[in-house]
Amino acid sequence: MSVLQNITWGEIFLAAHTCAALACMVRVLYKQRNVGSVFAWLIILFLFPIFGTLAYLMLGEPRLGAARAKRSGEMNRFYRGFAEKYLADRYLDIAGQVRPRYHGIGRITERVTGLGATQGNAMELLSTTDEIVDAMLADIEAAQHSCLLAFYIIEPQGRIEELMSAVARAAQRGVDCAVLADAVGSLGFFDSRWAQTLRDAGVEVHASLPVGLLRTFFTRSDLRNHRKILVTDGKVGYTGSYNLVDPRFFKQDSGVGEWVDVMMRCTGPLVLEMSAVFFADLAVEDDENLQGIQQYIALHEDRIPTLLPENVAQGGIVAQVIPSAPDQSDRVIYETIVSAVHSATRRVTITTPYFVPDEPLLTALTTAAKRGVAVTLILPAQVDSLLVRYASRAYYPMLLAAGVDIALFEGGLLHAKTMVIDDDYALFGTVNMDMRSFFLNLEISLAIYDRPTTARIAALQQGYLADSRRISAEVWEKRPKWWGLVENTVRLMSPLL
Numbered sequence: 001m002s003v004l005q006n007i008t009w010g011e012i013f014l015a016a017h018t019c020a021a022l023a024c025m026v027r028v029l030y031k032q033r034n035v036g037s038v039f040a041w042l043i044i045l046f047l048f049p050i051f052g053t054l055a056y057l058m059l060g061e062p063r064l065g066a067a068r069a070k071r072s073g074e075m076n077r078f079y080r081g082f083a084e085k086y087l088a089d090r091y092l093d094i095a096g097q098v099r100p101r102y103h104g105i106g107r108i109t110e111r112v113t114g115l116g117a118t119q120g121n122a123m124e125l126l127s128t129t130d131e132i133v134d135a136m137l138a139d140i141e142a143a144q145h146s147c148l149l150a151f152y153i154i155e156p157q158g159r160i161e162e163l164m165s166a167v168a169r170a171a172q173r174g175v176d177c178a179v180l181a182d183a184v185g186s187l188g189f190f191d192s193r194w195a196q197t198l199r200d201a202g203v204e205v206h207a208s209l210p211v212g213l214l215r216t217f218f219t220r221s222d223l224r225n226h227r228k229i230l231v232t233d234g235k236v237g238y239t240g241s242y243n244l245v246d247p248r249f250f251k252q253d254s255g256v257g258e259w260v261d262v263m264m265r266c267t268g269p270l271v272l273e274m275s276a277v278f279f280a281d282l283a284v285e286d287d288e289n290l291q292g293i294q295q296y297i298a299l300h301e302d303r304i305p306t307l308l309p310e311n312v313a314q315g316g317i318v319a320q321v322i323p324s325a326p327d328q329s330d331r332v333i334y335e336t337i338v339s340a341v342h343s344a345t346r347r348v349t350i351t352t353p354y355f356v357p358d359e360p361l362l363t364a365l366t367t368a369a370k371r372g373v374a375v376t377l378i379l380p381a382q383v384d385s386l387l388v389r390y391a392s393r394a395y396y397p398m399l400l401a402a403g404v405d406i407a408l409f410e411g412g413l414l415h416a417k418t419m420v421i422d423d424d425y426a427l428f429g430t431v432n433m434d435m436r437s438f439f440l441n442l443e444i445s446l447a448i449y450d451r452p453t454t455a456r457i458a459a460l461q462q463g464y465l466a467d468s469r470r471i472s473a474e475v476w477e478k479r480p481k482w483w484g485l486v487e488n489t490v491r492l493m494s495p496l497l
Helices: 009-031 035-047 049-059 066-087 100-113 129-142 159-172 187-191 193-201 270-283 287-299 301-307 332-343 359-370 386-393 396-402 435-440 451-466 473-477 481-491
Strands: 118-126 146-151 176-182 204-208 228-232 236-240 263-267 317-324 347-351 374-380 405-409 418-421 425-429 443-449 468-470
Touching: 009 035, 100 317, 100 332, 100 443, 118 129, 118 270, 118 451, 129 159, 129 228, 129 236, 129 263, 146 159, 146 270, 159 176, 159 193, 176 270, 187 193, 193 204, 228 270, 236 270, 236 425, 263 270, 270 287, 270 317, 270 443, 287 301, 317 332, 332 359, 332 418, 332 425, 332 435, 332 443, 347 451, 359 374, 359 396, 374 451, 396 405, 396 473, 405 451, 418 451, 425 451, 443 451, 451 468
Parallel strands: 146 176, 176 204, 347 374, 374 405
Antiparallel strands: 118 263, 118 317, 146 228, 228 236, 236 263, 317 443, 347 418, 405 468, 418 425, 425 443
């Protein structure tokens, strides 16, 4: 009894906290798939036990919530049934359409999502803000049935106000309009007058992955919907790196210059799959949305035959929609990227604003360079995240030593996410080359099995190279040694950035 009386509240707290930290460490070893993430979390829990325990409980695992998982399961079953009914016999056997080394890459996505490659698509590459907004405005103004927008960031300034007004006018003339914006990325939009203005015009406006103190205990708050999608009438679709922002106004105080983005305007059967991704994202937000989307699709089922591949073929491009999300059974976009790099025989050219690879991706890039593939990374000279900047630079010595060409774009924050393999395969979409895009965010990409379209993306990349300065291994090694210490210290946290 006297022993118990001598125990202080501080000792009780320390013992309880130690048990909590040890429990988190055990859970890290049991739950985390990525070895780098395991070590990063163990380091945090060991060095900062109180902060680390709280951080892991809030951010350690990709929890989307039991109710959302249930709705997601229902929608997945619905769309798999839809695909089996309408699209299964129309998905392309790519064996006769593309090079053999890409056959398995295409099956990665089809196995996980049920979405296969389609032919008969057409694509237009848009590389300036005015080109993108002008094209979007024209298609919204021409919409007769539906206008669907899903974006990570909507910031209604400058030309984006024009676009919001066009959506409102479309709704007022009877077009079914819906806007799904990420609750964190588009916080300014929801706080602005535009959210209510659109609702008053008849537009459905929804927040994706809402956050709040209570939700933190049940869902992970930093899992974000990073997709960028616009679909009109189920026949024209857009995706790429462009958020609904005017770069003349967006983050002008960050010191990185104007953001440089690209979008792909698509027609053909892949647009139907982009619509499915939008509807699924909207449906899983709450039970009311789920029921509403299911009823809407059932009500408009008679329009589906007009959207099937044989009726909407617009060109000769073979392409595949790749939606990726943290609740998928496999890391579909990550596995696609790594497999594509390993398949390269002549060149790999990548543009990305945030480059924080893990060991398998780093190995894929360096071994490609060592076997004679021309590997080029085009990164912005300045990014809006200090930690990402330092973590990214920690990988430069290994990449440069292997023969990878690193170019720093100096014309603004290069936000385009593109990858070209040889001369006949490209990945284009919303995915950054970092662990957040690979494992935590909801993303969308297009796998493009087409020489002319790949050539257009490659030409765009060459334009970025013209505004870039290359890094030489010799010059990089002459920097003060303490920079390497800082960068490698930050790199320990790279699996969590």
